[in-house]
Amino acid sequence: MHPAMQARVDGLADLRARTTLATADFCALTGRPAPAQNVRYQVVTKGKAYHIVEVCTGKTKGFCFSYRAAINFAHAMEAAATRKLVGRQ
Structure with missing residues (x-):
């Protein structure tokens, strides 16, 4: 960029x-x-893969081939974003 x-x-x-x-x-x-804080990451089905999409930008941040792995990945990214936000002051 x-x-x-x-x-x-x-x-x-x-x-x-x-x-x-x-x-x-x-x-x-x-x-x-x-x-209430909105969800930052959403799991979207694209063919045989599950894409993890950032809601505010619409960009795909990752993908997984099982639903459970995609949900876990989205939760991990959500937690990391929350920690990053809380760490800044």
């Missing part, structure tokens, strides 16, 4: 993370429950 485009993508990802954290902080201050 072109460096300028990559810088923009990284900047937008940081802004998205800050938005999520700011919303959670605001909800904690006002005593409201935090909004």
Whole structure:
């Protein structure tokens, strides 16, 4: 990817993370429950394979040939994204 485009993508990802954290902080201050977090990765059947698709971009992040493996992979990617988001501040 072109460096300028990559810088923009990284900047937008940081802004998205800050938005999520700011919303959670605001909800904690006002005593409201935090909004439910949407699913980041979805398993989609494509022929004989199961693709793991990132919902916000529509890009395929991986694929598996068994449903159980695809679900486990999507859960692992979801957990890694959550850890990455929580680690940033």
